[in-house]
Amino acid sequence: MTIDQLIGAGVLAATLRLATPILLAALGGVVSERAGVINIALEGCMLVGAFFGVVAADQSHSVVVALVAAMAVGAGLAAIHAVAAIHLRSDQIVSGMALNILALGLTSYLDYQFYGTTGTPSDLAGVPDIEIAPLAAVPFVGDVIAHQNAIVWAGLALVVLIQVFLFRTVPGLRLRAVGEHPRAAETVGIAVRQTRYWAVIASGMLAALGGAYLSLSVAHSFTDGMTGGRGFIGLAAMIFGRWTPVGALVASLIFGYGTALSFSLQGASIGDVRVPVQLLSTLPYVLTILAVAGFVGRSRPPAADGIPYETEGHA
Amino acid sequence: MIGARPERARTTGATAVGTERVPLLEMRGIRKRFGDLQALDGVDLVVNEGEIHALVGENGAGKTTLMNVLYGLYHPDSGTIRYRERDVRITGPRDAIALGIGMIHQHFMLVPPLTVAENVVLGDERGGPVLDDRAIEERVRGLEERFAIAVEPGARVEDIPLGLQQRVEILKVLYRGSELLIFDEPTAVLTPQEVDELFAIVRTLREEGKTLILITHKLREVMAVTDRITVLRGGRNAGELVTKQTTPAEIARAMVGREMKQLKARATPPRTEVILDVRGLEALSDRGSPALRGIDFEIRSGEILGIAGVGGNGQSELAQCLLGLRKVAAGTIRIGGIDISRDDPKRTRARGVAYVPEDRRIEGLVLAFTVADDFILGKQDRPPYAANGIVLDPAAILKAGGRLAVEYAAESPGDRRQPIRRQSAKGRARSRALGTAQAHRRLAADTRARYRRDGVRPRASPRAARTGRGHPPRVIGARRDPRSLRSDRGDVRRSHRRRARRGLSHRRASRPPHGGTHGGRRLVGALLLEVLVIHMRGF
Numbered sequence: 001m002t003i004d005q006l007i008g009a010g011v012l013a014a015t016l017r018l019a020t021p022i023l024l025a026a027l028g029g030v031v032s033e034r035a036g037v038i039n040i041a042l043e044g045c046m047l048v049g050a051f052f053g054v055v056a057a058d059q060s061h062s063v064v065v066a067l068v069a070a071m072a073v074g075a076g077l078a079a080i081h082a083v084a085a086i087h088l089r090s091d092q093i094v095s096g097m098a099l100n101i102l103a104l105g106l107t108s109y110l111d112y113q114f115y116g117t118t119g120t121p122s123d124l125a126g127v128p129d130i131e132i133a134p135l136a137a138v139p140f141v142g143d144v145i146a147h148q149n150a151i152v153w154a155g156l157a158l159v160v161l162i163q164v165f166l167f168r169t170v171p172g173l174r175l176r177a178v179g180e181h182p183r184a185a186e187t188v189g190i191a192v193r194q195t196r197y198w199a200v201i202a203s204g205m206l207a208a209l210g211g212a213y214l215s216l217s218v219a220h221s222f223t224d225g226m227t228g229g230r231g232f233i234g235l236a237a238m239i240f241g242r243w244t245p246v247g248a249l250v251a252s253l254i255f256g257y258g259t260a261l262s263f264s265l266q267g268a269s270i271g272d273v274r275v276p277v278q279l280l281s282t283l284p285y286v287l288t289i290l291a292v293a294g295f296v297g298r299s300r301p302p303a304a305d306g307i308p309y310e311t312e313g314h315a
Numbered sequence: 316m317i318g319a320r321p322e323r324a325r326t327t328g329a330t331a332v333g334t335e336r337v338p339l340l341e342m343r344g345i346r347k348r349f350g351d352l353q354a355l356d357g358v359d360l361v362v363n364e365g366e367i368h369a370l371v372g373e374n375g376a377g378k379t380t381l382m383n384v385l386y387g388l389y390h391p392d393s394g395t396i397r398y399r400e401r402d403v404r405i406t407g408p409r410d411a412i413a414l415g416i417g418m419i420h421q422h423f424m425l426v427p428p429l430t431v432a433e434n435v436v437l438g439d440e441r442g443g444p445v446l447d448d449r450a451i452e453e454r455v456r457g458l459e460e461r462f463a464i465a466v467e468p469g470a471r472v473e474d475i476p477l478g479l480q481q482r483v484e485i486l487k488v489l490y491r492g493s494e495l496l497i498f499d500e501p502t503a504v505l506t507p508q509e510v511d512e513l514f515a516i517v518r519t520l521r522e523e524g525k526t527l528i529l530i531t532h533k534l535r536e537v538m539a540v541t542d543r544i545t546v547l548r549g550g551r552n553a554g555e556l557v558t559k560q561t562t563p564a565e566i567a568r569a570m571v572g573r574e575m576k577q578l579k580a581r582a583t584p585p586r587t588e589v590i591l592d593v594r595g596l597e598a599l600s601d602r603g604s605p606a607l608r609g610i611d612f613e614i615r616s617g618e619i620l621g622i623a624g625v626g627g628n629g630q631s632e633l634a635q636c637l638l639g640l641r642k643v644a645a646g647t648i649r650i651g652g653i654d655i656s657r658d659d660p661k662r663t664r665a666r667g668v669a670y671v672p673e674d675r676r677i678e679g680l681v682l683a684f685t686v687a688d689d690f691i692l693g694k695q696d697r698p699p700y701a702a703n704g705i706v707l708d709p710a711a712i713l714k715a716g717g718r719l720a721v722e723y724a725a726e727s728p729g730d731r732r733q734p735i736r737r738q739s740a741k742g743r744a745r746s747r748a749l750g751t752a753q754a755h756r757r758l759a760a761d762t763r764a765r766y767r768r769d770g771v772r773p774r775a776s777p778r779a780a781r782t783g784r785g786h787p788p789r790v791i792g793a794r795r796d797p798r799s800l801r802s803d804r805g806d807v808r809r810s811h812r813r814r815a816r817r818g819l820s821h822r823r824a825s826r827p828p829h830g831g832t833h834g835g836r837r838l839v840g841a842l843l844l845e846v847l848v849i850h851m852r853g854f
Contacts, residue, residue: 167446174438180429184425
């Protein structure tokens with residue numbers, strides 16, 4: 001085992017790549033839960049984003065159209081969750097889980113219908129990498145960040161944007177108020193349900209972007225269930241990051257690093273002992289459990305998180 | 316600043332009465348019915364500009380309902396509201412706020428993790444979409460200086476005490492330019508010193524030209540700060556008084572509709588054997604800090620013991636320790652000489668200890684259950700409710716519930732098969748009709764030793780605190796001899812028949828009779844149910 005295998009430029013570049021889909025799902029979770037709606041349909045939103053991104057790219061040969069389509073479908077799936085959770089006041093976990101199953105079944109079915117015999121086309125329009133020429137020559141730093149995908153950068157930009165939105169703008173303040181104490185928000189004239197709808201829909205779009213990243217930036221194809229639980233890990237990253245965008249970024253990077261490490265340490269050994277890679281690859285999941293179980297610091301969700309809001313429309 | 320213009324202010328309030336001055340607010344003939352409870356039955360309320368107007372009445376008199384109508388939370392069945400000489404329709408809080416009416420809610424409408432300033436401006440932030448913390452803090456500070464209300468604008472609401480949180484509520488209302496401020500039981504959650512501070516603020520507000528409505532039933536406070544008084548009783552007007560020309564006795568008479576009986580102290584019970592003996596009791600709070608430090612007391616057979624103190628000083632923890640709900644860190648709790656400090660609630664209850672919790676909706680009852688099912692909870696594995704310990708016998712359960720309801724002259728609110736949550740205002744009012752005092756007397760007759768815990772509850776009057784009447788109580792009773800129950804039940808049955816002769820059938824008593832204490836009957840409906848549950852379970 002070498003230092004390079006632990007913190008080499010290759011490992012760090014991979015960390016960024018692997019963290020991005022988790023980060024985007026986590027950001028979706030932050031937006032939705034800050035407004036008081038638990039959205040575990042993020043996994044499903046990622047999956048439909050991944051699939052319909054491929055379909056749109058195949059049809060239009062345009063990356064922009066593909067990404068817009070992916071996010072629109074993600075928004076649509078999230079909107080179903082929003083209706084169930086906000087309007088019908090159903091159990092948000094059950095609704096989210098049902099949509100995840102729906103997304104899995106729907107994408108598998110349509111994948112078979114569209115590309116059953118051939119697989120997704122190999123000439124898909126992919127999201128380009130952003131080459132930062134001046135940095136490329138810089139040792140180490142250049143290797144880590146000079147050739148990252150556009151969506152990686154978009155994800156980092158969204159961290160800043162959402163952090164500022166939530167904590168430095170009026171709509172962000174209102175969104176947080178809705179997630180903490182919806183009754184208080186309503187008594188000062190804030191439209192609680194409307195705010196929650198937009199938050200859930202935005203979360204679906206963020207997750208779908210993460211899904212499209214997987215299919216259009218990394219794999220350049222779609223395979224059934226290719227999100228592999230990254231939506232759920234994103235939720236763990238959100239908890240780990242204490243419901244803040246910057247925290248979610250840090251958590252996603254830790255998860256990404258865990259996965260990157262399990263790749264780079266393939267076949268490595270310490271002295272005579274081989275590093276158990278299988279065990280290492282469980283690292284993100286172990287961290288997830290620790291995060292969810294609340295072992296990592298004090299994390300407190302928004303007070304009204306997951307509680308349907310009933311207006312005082314009685315009498 | 317405070318008291319700078321007291322003469323003018325006082326004159327304003329006093330001269331307003333009896334002159335032809337145009338009132339700021341005029342509510343006429345307001346009626347509001349919930350189910351078959353006529354909560355408001357043609358109520359008038361006239362408030363003059365610049366006065367502090369007390370709205371007093373017993374619980375259930377309709378004070379809060381009337382204010383909710385004014386604030387747009389309820390829509391009246393009939394009646395008119397005139398504000399600044401114009402007929403207005405208020406369909407929601409937004410209408411009320413637009414008119415200049417602000418409500419300081421009893422349960423604060425604040426977002427705990429946000430700062431004071433953020434809470435004040437929330438919903439009306441002004442100055443573009445970007446949140447400028449410093450700017451809003453400055454704005455809030457300006458407001459604070461104008462009205463002599465001090466709170467640190469940058470502090471998080473969750474970090475400041477309740478008294479200061481109330482100031483934030485007041486600031487919220489002032490920030491929106493309210494001219495008429497409604498205070499719903501503002502002193503309920505405050506310590507005595509905080510009450511004094513609140514009244515200083517209230518007087519300043521009047522000097523600044525605001526008009527205030529104070530919902531309360533604490534006569535001391537009415538006398539201390541208000542100019543005029545409107546008394547409600549049973550959803551009707553029961554008097555309009557000028558504070559300077561009246562006495563607490565007159566107000567109390569108007570509230571209850573008859574001369575207040577001087578409460579006699581209970582005859583001292585025979586000092587016989589000690590039933591409950593607590594020595595050096597120590598326990599931790601939920602946060603792990605010491606909540607009880609060396610508590611000693613004993614209760615003898617037939618006694619009622621009151622525990623006083625501002626809420627949150629260990630009363631809850633003490634009650635929980637006695638029942639075995641909280642781990643006892645040190646000390647002993649002896650019932651009839653046997654230490655029960657390590658027992659779980661099941662064993663403690665088997666020794667005859669019962670518990671009426673502070674909030675029975677949280678601790679006492681399973682709201683989704685039917686009344687009958689709640690009755691038997693804790694005894695569900697015994698005959699006759701479950702013959703073989705497993706399969707429940709619904710018929711027996713229902714029958715037992717009915718039997719107790721008759722024996723205790725306290726018909727359970729509504730249908731015994733109905734889940735509690737779904738029961739009507741009617742049912743609750745019906746139970747309320749029985750009154751707290753009666754429930755207490757019944758309890759005192761039923762058990763040999765009593766432990767009563769009163770925090771300073773929101774609606775406690777000083778009198779009630781002294782006499783132990785009229786509180787939502789926590790009662791822990793210890794019965795040693797179950798056989799005595801039989802004769803007690805006889806008493807109750809007789810009292811039931813007396814009530815029936817007087818025509819006070821429970822079906823007809825849909826509104827509280829105008830008797831009892833002015834100290835409050837909050838949640839008595841549920842309390843009575845709880846008492847029944849205790850008897851079902853424990854005895």
